[in-house]
Structures are given as C-alpha cells and as structure tokens.
Amino acid sequence: MKMNFNNPVLFKELKLRFRSPKSFIGILFYLIAMCIFVFGFIYATMTVSGTSYFRPSESFILFGLLAFIQLGLVLFITPGLTAGAISSEREKQTLSILLTTSQSSFQIISGKLSSSIAFLLLLIVAGLPVYSLVFLFGGISPLDFVKVFLFLFVTLLAIGSVGVMFSTLIRRTIVSMIATYGTMLFLSVVTGFIFLIVLQMTAFNHTGTGAPTTSYLGHILASINPAILFASFLSQGMGDSISEMTQVKFPIWIGYLIFYLSLTVISLLISVKKLRVNMKRSK
Amino acid sequence: MIEIKGLTKKYGQFKALDNLNLTLSEGTVFGFVGANGAGKSTTFLILATLLQPTAGDVFIDGVNIRKNPQAVRKMIGYMPDFFGVYDQLKADEYLDFYGASYGIPEAERQKLIPQLLELVNLSHKRHAYVDLLSRGMKQRLCLARSLIHDPKVLILDEPASGLDPRARVEMRDILRTLKKMGKTILISSHILPELAEMCDEIGVIDNGRLIAHGSVAEIQDKLRGERVITVRLAGQLDNTIAFFEEDPYVTNIEQLDANDGISFSYKGTEEDQVILLKRAIMNNIPILSFMEHVTNLEDVFMEITKGAD
Numbered sequence: 001m002k003m004n005f006n007n008p009v010l011f012k013e014l015k016l017r018f019r020s021p022k023s024f025i026g027i028l029f030y031l032i033a034m035c036i037f038v039f040g041f042i043y044a045t046m047t048v049s050g051t052s053y054f055r056p057s058e059s060f061i062l063f064g065l066l067a068f069i070q071l072g073l074v075l076f077i078t079p080g081l082t083a084g085a086i087s088s089e090r091e092k093q094t095l096s097i098l099l100t101t102s103q104s105s106f107q108i109i110s111g112k113l114s115s116s117i118a119f120l121l122l123l124i125v126a127g128l129p130v131y132s133l134v135f136l137f138g139g140i141s142p143l144d145f146v147k148v149f150l151f152l153f154v155t156l157l158a159i160g161s162v163g164v165m166f167s168t169l170i171r172r173t174i175v176s177m178i179a180t181y182g183t184m185l186f187l188s189v190v191t192g193f194i195f196l197i198v199l200q201m202t203a204f205n206h207t208g209t210g211a212p213t214t215s216y217l218g219h220i221l222a223s224i225n226p227a228i229l230f231a232s233f234l235s236q237g238m239g240d241s242i243s244e245m246t247q248v249k250f251p252i253w254i255g256y257l258i259f260y261l262s263l264t265v266i267s268l269l270i271s272v273k274k275l276r277v278n279m280k281r282s283k
Numbered sequence: 284m285i286e287i288k289g290l291t292k293k294y295g296q297f298k299a300l301d302n303l304n305l306t307l308s309e310g311t312v313f314g315f316v317g318a319n320g321a322g323k324s325t326t327f328l329i330l331a332t333l334l335q336p337t338a339g340d341v342f343i344d345g346v347n348i349r350k351n352p353q354a355v356r357k358m359i360g361y362m363p364d365f366f367g368v369y370d371q372l373k374a375d376e377y378l379d380f381y382g383a384s385y386g387i388p389e390a391e392r393q394k395l396i397p398q399l400l401e402l403v404n405l406s407h408k409r410h411a412y413v414d415l416l417s418r419g420m421k422q423r424l425c426l427a428r429s430l431i432h433d434p435k436v437l438i439l440d441e442p443a444s445g446l447d448p449r450a451r452v453e454m455r456d457i458l459r460t461l462k463k464m465g466k467t468i469l470i471s472s473h474i475l476p477e478l479a480e481m482c483d484e485i486g487v488i489d490n491g492r493l494i495a496h497g498s499v500a501e502i503q504d505k506l507r508g509e510r511v512i513t514v515r516l517a518g519q520l521d522n523t524i525a526f527f528e529e530d531p532y533v534t535n536i537e538q539l540d541a542n543d544g545i546s547f548s549y550k551g552t553e554e555d556q557v558i559l560l561k562r563a564i565m566n567n568i569p570i571l572s573f574m575e576h577v578t579n580l581e582d583v584f585m586e587i588t589k590g591a592d
Contacts, residue, residue: 006383008380008383008384009384011380011383012369012372012380015371015372015376016369016370016371016372019371020371092367092369093363093365093366093367094366094367094368094369096328096331096333096361096363096366097361097363097366097381097425097428098384099332099333100331100332100333100356100359100361101356101381101384101385102353102356102357102384102385102386102432103384104353276332276333276352277332277333277334277335278335279332279335279348279349279352280335280349280350
C-alpha cells in the first residue's frame, strides 16, 4: 500500500467540508459546550468556596473533567463524521465514478478518514484556548496534557476507522451510523459496566479467603475502556488500584494502545479490501 | 480493442447476462440496445470493473479485467446511467478532482480543463456550481470528466436519457467529434433510432442474451425478409387481387380502407420485387403508386426482441 500524500479525495473532502456552513456551526457549538462547562465550573467553585481564586488542586480537577468532556464530545462526533464516508458517496451516486478512477482503494479510504480526522483535530485545536484557562491556574504538567491528547487522538483514529469500515460494508448511512455508535458505546460504556461486574464477581467468589485472584478479563476490559484509561491518567492511584484489583501488572495504557491501534489497522484493511469488488474468478 | 468471451452474470438463479460474446475493433462506435433490464448496464458495470462476472472474460486492449482491473481503469472512461455530482464544487474543480484522481499533474490539468469544457460546450459554466447545472449540462460535464485521462475506450450508459431534444442533439454532436478522435465508444440506449445515426455497429440484447449484432443496415435487413407494399389503383381491384395472389412471395393481401388499392406482405428479394412490378404493368393493372413501407427502427427492435422471448 503506497502512501500518497497528494491525496485528491482528502483535498476534495476538505474543500467541501469548509464550504459548508455546517462545519463552522459544529465548531461553534463544540466551543460553546466547552466554555459553558469551564466557566460554569469556575463560577460554581468560587461560589461554593466563597473565594475569588482557584487552587491548583481544583485546577487539576477542572482539567480532568475537561478531558472527560472532550473525550465524550470526540466519541460522540467521530461516528457522525466517518460513518457516512463511503455510504454517502454510494447514496449520492458518486461512488461508482470514483471507483473507476485509477486511485487505489487505500488512497480513497485514507483520504476519507484523514479528512474527518483533520476536522476533529481542528475541533481539538480550537478548544486549546479553553484549556489554556486551566494552565492559567497551574497544577497541570505539560506531560499530563500531551498524554491526554495523544490518547484522545488514538481513540478518535480507531473509532473513525470503525466508522469508515461500517460505511464501506453497509450500503445505508443510517445503518452504518447505528453500527458505529453501537461499537463506540460498547467500547466506552458497556466494557466499563462489565468491568465492574467482573470485579464484583471476583471479589464475591473469594470473600473471606483473603487470597486475591487474577482477573485477566477484568484487566482487558479496563484496558479497552477510554474512561478508565483517562481516569488512570488523571489519578495515579486509580491505575495502581486497577492492577491491585485484577492482579495483572501489565500497564493498561499499553493494552489500550495495542487494542486501539490493532482495531484501526484491522478496520482500515477490511475497508480497503471491501471497497471495490474482487474481479478475480470466484472459486 | 474489446473482446468479451462467454460473459455471464447470475443473481441467484436469475441470469442477468447469458454467455455474451462480442468483439469490437479499435475506433468502433458500438450501440448497445435493449429494453430496460435487458442486461446493458450489467455488461457496462462489468466492463467498468464495478461488478464481478459469474463466468467469462473481458479483454480491453489485450488486458484481462479480472487479472488487472487497475490497468483497465486507466484505459476506460465510464459514464453511468444515473450519477450524482458533488454539490459545493464548481465545474472546473469537479474536473480537476477527477484529473488528480487519475494522477494527471496539476499543470497539465490546468491546460486540459478549458479544452474539455470547450469540447462539451460548457466553457461559460466553468465557475458555476455543478449541482446548479441543468441535467443536460451535467451529462456533458460527466462526459468531459470521463475524457480527462484521454481513455481509449468510452463506456456511456444511456448518455442521452432524460435529455430534451436540444440536449440530445448536442450530445450527439459531441459523440460524433469523439468518434472522429478515434475513440472506441460503447453506448447504450433503449431507443434504437437514437443510436442508428452515430453507431458503426449495433448489438441488440434481450434477457441477457445478445440476439443480434451487426451494422445498422444488416440489422434492418434482418427484417427485410418480409416487407409491406401498398399499391394504389385507378380501378380493377378484383383483377389486381387475383394477379397478386398468383405470386408465390405475396401473402396477407388486404384492401385499403378507401377501396382504392391493396397492401400485402412480400417475401421476395428486391430483384423479385422489380420483376413483379414490371409484370403488373405488362398485365395492364392501372397502378397509381407502388410503395414499400420504410421499416421503422423501432419496429425492427420490437420485431427482434419479440422473437427472442
């Protein structure tokens, strides 16, 4: 698969996206949501404490909550941007022409995904001034900041790839969107819920024995849940207590990277393989 | 240039294409005619590498589409029967996008785009948004798009469908120009006369089978086995009927409504027809006019497809 940085689909998609007022309205509402939260939190904290300043520890809580809000927004927006990448072309009857051009399937798929990712990155970058308010009050190290953004990027890349895959496999955008949102909810909510149940069951089975048992399933579920990973970043104790509970010493951020990067690669490979019909003789 | 061997496409038990064989030489303009659902679009989709055939092979300029579809895509320009356009793109940007998709360098694209727009008479719409163009203009723009990489073969699926008469004439003029440029063109329609003027060869497809293939004249000749002749008379109706009844090639004699002549079916050759007329005059039959009905191409199509059921 040859990487072509001069990707016509990418440039066309970006051009179309930024000619539509919908994109700007989307950015506006994203920023309004972030601002309402940040200023609301600052106002509420100052009102409750009766002071006119912000302590570094409160600033860190704000950073944590802001990271969660951004994660939620990204998880919510990504399927909407990617799950129609190919199926909408099919519905608009532009796909057949696109597939008869000499662009490779990888170029088309990567162009579609990159344009959506580029828009999501723009949203994140547009939100940086809101984050800068947190820096203003201190309490956050640049490493925390980089870690959160790196893993946010990995997450949106994976969910975006899943969206493009469903969009390639499923003819109708609405069904593809439901499948992508379903996957996103499974990864971000259902895995967390099952993780709690698994831990409860493990604890219940060994009540009174005093011998903690290893729960690989619990550790895997913790490793693929974005909320648990972000919580472990924001609270060092959280990461340690998960290892204590599951009795698995493998860092969950490594498991997370392996799982989400594999999901990205597999989804993209399926998309590339299934975009065009196989003209070879069927056996 | 194009060789189709035993091409078959099945959907479950339904055969959309049944053992289609066809060979077209370079520069041929081939008209594919058939009713809706006859198999024209299925054939074109396979040629455009968009549909996997169940059996058979297609070679375009010697390249097997099964083995090297990527190479085939560079050689063909495909225009589907129904297609959409990207709203928010201008006509020149639309062509530029597809030019880039075929790997044409930007400098070359900038020279090509005005030429192509000129070819399809859309120079004045260069900066117009594509979705605001009329249907005829969109069809022409799509044709320009299919030419951007200078393909050897053009596959045009019903390019004139839904166009008003003026747009049809414009489309026909453009296709004539492309024919002069030496392109091999496959063009489909369910209206035979629409193709007759511009095609070198015509293939009639019905229920997935190619039931007739040849030049327009050859296909018309297929029906010439039985012509309808009308004879107007200045009297002697009974004698005339008796005279024509004796001819072995004459059948279905009917009196005209005005009782001033007869019409009959004639199976003889054109030479036989000349002799019949001479004999009628020598027998003093008062003939005012002796006229063969010009075979309508629609009738040809109806007649051929009727026999295939």
